[in-house]
Amino acid sequence: MELEQKVEYLSEEGWRQWHLELLQSTINRVYHRVPFYRKLMDEQGISPEDITDLSALKKLPFTTREHLEENYPYDLFAVPLKDIVRLHTFPGPRTPIVKGFTRRDLTSIRRLTARFMRTSGVSSEDIVQICLDPGMSVWIEELKEGAEEVGASVIPPDPQSVTNRIRIMKDFRTTVLVTTPSYALYLLHFMQTQGIRPPESLRILLLVGEGIASAERLKLEQAFGVTTRLGYGVTEAVGPGMGYECEERKGYHLAADYFLAEIVDPETGQEVAPGTVGELVITTLAVKANPLIRFRTGDLCRFLEGPCPCGRTTPRISQILGQADGRVSIRGIKVSLSYVETLLKETYGHVPEYLLYVRRHNFLEELELWVAINEKLFEPSILGLHQVAEKFERAFEETFGLPCRLKLVEKDHLDQVARGRKIIKE
Amino acid sequence: MELEQKVEYLSEEGWRQWHLELLQSTINRVYHRVPFYRKLMDEQGISPEDITDLSALKKLPFTTREHLEENYPYDLFAVPLKDIVRLHTFPGPRTPIVKGFTRRDLTSIRRLTARFMRTSGVSSEDIVQICLDPGMSVWIEELKEGAEEVGASVIPPDPQSVTNRIRIMKDFRTTVLVTTPSYALYLLHFMQTQGIRPPESLRILLLVGEGIASAERLKLEQAFGVTTRLGYGVTEAVGPGMGYECEERKGYHLAADYFLAEIVDPETGQEVAPGTVGELVITTLAVKANPLIRFRTGDLCRFLEGPCPCGRTTPRISQILGQADGRVSIRGIKVSLSYVETLLKETYGHVPEYLLYVRRHNFLEELELWVAINEKLFEPSILGLHQVAEKFERAFEETFGLPCRLKLVEKDHLDQVARGRKIIKE
Structure with missing residues (x-):
């Protein structure tokens, strides 16, 4: 067993000791290198020396996405800009969020992603095809490099129609498909309605970016004749490889050698009772460029209790x-x-x-933004209104890497359908 | 001077000898490993032993994009599928074209792209931001890896609005922007109309994918206060790094250590007179997975005669x-x-x-497909017609990685504007 894998089987005491060392060095680094964290800690009267126990973590303040925005562009970097070898940007709540990677970070993430792949059964014999929307570009990079680390052949997500994707899958005898659960369901629906038989070579579906209901998962496994494995990640920290299923497929094992996880009440910020649903909060332990202390992921889940039959001693969380x-x-x-x-x-x-409005059209999620017509939207012509809508659509797609249709609707109709909600997901 | 660079200054005799050796080994490999080439050569009664001189190249038949399609998926691979570590797909004339890379190919391309960057003045101190459409995904990968090879920090093209791209450029003090000439002109226009000052940190624009007129180039250089360098490539072979400008900026130097170039009459296939415009034909010399013999690029250009004042002895071609x-x-x-x-x-x-119809809207090329309304397009409703048009738009964007609006127009109007043409570029 390689060291990479052994680490997942540490004893409770082993983890505690190692986590404390990693936490101490992380806190020490951010305190001395990131003025934002120093200020936060000083305000709370906490110094790195106070971290004598893992429970001291709870004294530290939270980091939120708003903090990431406020400290844009690089006030949260714990290394000089010259040590950053790659920078990714993605949309935050109001402005872009930027994530930097040192060479060491890229290596760590490659290893984490490779571990997710290996644990899922991917080997150097595999042909890994990645089908993800451009909005997941950070993950796409990580998955591609993780698969290369395993030694597999990789088919990155070039622009392609669904017909061509299936064709490529069959012609190149893809063995591992990496996609989202919804795209996998859409693919299946498309094949069934077109009378296309699933690719025989396919043996594993790696599903990332979303959770999936057991019934739908079973449907995918039976129709494609494959095993499915799920991966969980937080773009601000790391993509899949942060949490992954083992052969028991009972929740996500967290990469405890890279992160500390807590689950808190989203309202009060207090730790929830064991097994209760709350917001996942993570602290990175090995990240060089963009370490995060008690980062509020916004993802609701719960810890799964008891040891996993697979023998891995890393903590597990439920689906999101x-x-x-x-x-x-x-x-x-x-x-x-x-x-x-x-x-x-x-x-x-x-x-x-x-x-x-998130529609499920033949299992493919399609996005519509309904806008109530009002006098302020007034344009001299219908054409003008359409051109403005097109402008929005372009900006949306450029920002999120996802298409979105803007529909102008009567206010009454919008009120009737929305009933006070801002989001409807079919 | 590194070996990588020395190679660009070989003597005429040195090149001839080396080219012959590389050509012989390439022909030998494809003859024994690629049935398609063996058949073509057998039909013409040519065996690898007949390649005793560089001029023997002219006896070999051409390879076209149609051949790449016909031999899809991997009948043109000169290595077993297990040696392929990456597969890219992009649209050919009628069906997707697939390009495979061995680990060695990825290394070669990384070196070629790094040479393009170094020759253009990029160093490990630079922050390289890549702004290219998803349809250029093969080039994006190559450019990212080439810049990493140089040791620069790289900002890959995450989905972002133009405002955010400029913001990131300024906030991260981008020094090298890699984009197309048309996007650079669009950026400039956008900044000027919005009253945004060009980023002061910017010192080099690397322009790829298209040529540019001298006047527009000068405009970009003056407004941005930068040097521009152009790169030329053929996706079926390799992106920029195949042809690049030196400090003299007199045409593209071809990477003669990786390719042999000919220019032929597109009608007759005969070599054109020196300095005459014709179609560029290339033969790869160091490609492992997908070697190409006399590949017709479809790009019209001419050889530039006489030695380049920079001292490089590699052949030069004009803009496309x-x-x-x-x-x-x-x-x-x-x-x-x-x-x-x-x-x-x-x-x-x-x-x-x-x-x-390719429009230039504020210097950004926008694509419209005008379709003549006829009874065969009949749909029960206007809504139906629009839904079908949307379906086409989605398929187009998925295929080419470019948006395209479908417009239904009266046949008379189309005839009037098109006057027999299938393409209008403003």
């Missing part, structure tokens, strides 16, 4: 049961309502009444 | 002056009319009369 903040997950991409409002404001000069 | 085949370059992405017709047929069941 929802979002604590104003976000919605569409095809694995997190869309925050406040960013949608920012785009609406840029388009119309104000935020009109709206409804984000 | 047009396309010999039914393709058009839009934002650096080659769109083939026959593939557009394939999509139209899938959408409407037949190919209606159409016109591909």
